[in-house]
Amino acid sequence: DSGVTQTPKHLITATGQRVTLRCSPRSGDLSVYWYQQSLDQGLQFLIQYYNGEERAKGNILERFSAQQFPDLHSELNLSSLELGDSALYFCASSQDGANEQFFGPGTRLTVL
Amino acid sequence: AQSVTQLDSHVSVSEGTPVLLRCNYSSSYSPSLFWYVQHPNKGLQLLLKYTSAATLVKGINGFEAEFKKSETSFHLTKPSAHMSDAAEYFCVVRAYGGGGGNKLTFGTGTQLKVEL
Numbered sequence: 001d002s003g004v005t006q007t008p009k010h011l012i013t014a015t016g017q018r019v020t021l022r023c024s025p026r027s028g029d030l031s032v033y034w035y036q037q038s039l040d041q042g043l044q045f046l047i048q049y050y051n052g053e054e055r056a057k058g059n060i061l062e063r064f065s066a067q068q069f070p071d072l073h074s075e076l077n078l079s080s081l082e083l084g085d086s087a088l089y090f091c092a093s094s095q096d097g098a099n100e101q102f103f104g105p106g107t108r109l110t111v112l
Numbered sequence: 113a114q115s116v117t118q119l120d121s122h123v124s125v126s127e128g129t130p131v132l133l134r135c136n137y138s139s140s141y142s143p144s145l146f147w148y149v150q151h152p153n154k155g156l157q158l159l160l161k162y163t164s165a166a167t168l169v170k171g172i173n174g175f176e177a178e179f180k181k182s183e184t185s186f187h188l189t190k191p192s193a194h195m196s197d198a199a200e201y202f203c204v205v206r207a208y209g210g211g212g213g214n215k216l217t218f219g220t221g222t223q224l225k226v227e228l
Contacts, residue, residue: 002155002157004155031214033214033215033216035216042218042220042221043202043218043221044218045215045216045217048214048215055214056214056215058215090155090156092156092216094214100146100158100161101158101216102158103148103155103156103157104155105154105155106155
């Protein structure tokens with residue numbers, strides 16, 4: 001158990017809908033990262049937050065957004081969902097921006 | 113830009129025999145490299161990391177990796193495979209961005225199968 005928690009574990013929704021994925025980092029970690037794992041794209045970095053501020057951006061679609069709250073938990077919002085958004089979404093956390101990242105168990109999103 | 117290439121998408125070994133998972137990296141400066149493991153329906157677990165200290169890095173569960181700058185390689189090895197090692201393994205390079213950004217770039221993964 002890495003200490004990073006993600007909810008929900010599974011999410012099934014329809015095209016065009018909007019969902020929110022939640023992540024709680026390990027105690028004391030200030031940085032939160034979001035990754036997407038899909039069969040065709042592999043594991044891709046989406047976005048990083050550090051102590052509430054966006055620090056790095058990867059291949060994140062404009063339909064997706066994230067934020068980190070004062071209690072350091074983070075949410076990833078996915079809107080106007082398409083079939084291709086079906087994937088495993090991982091959250092990771094690290095103590096700061098330089099240390100190793102610890103991954104949560106992931107949220108499996110299925111868009112029908 | 114940093115990248116990693118995992119040379120084998122699938123590796124099959126017999127229990128008790130050595131494991132070799134190959135990874136080459138590309139980086140414009142001294143990289144930070146990692147190996148992560150993903151068991152079926154589980155999250156990613158850090159096996160080991162290289163951050164410019166010793167070139168031979170020991171990790172958990174008997175795995176180790178050697179950083180070879182001349183060959184731009186970071187292969188993962190284990191002397192004796194166990195059934196519980198069956199999983200997908202990812203070679204990862206860390207890129208530092210401006211403003212303190214820190215993202216991981218993953219290889220495509222190597223599926224390790226361990227047979228009796």
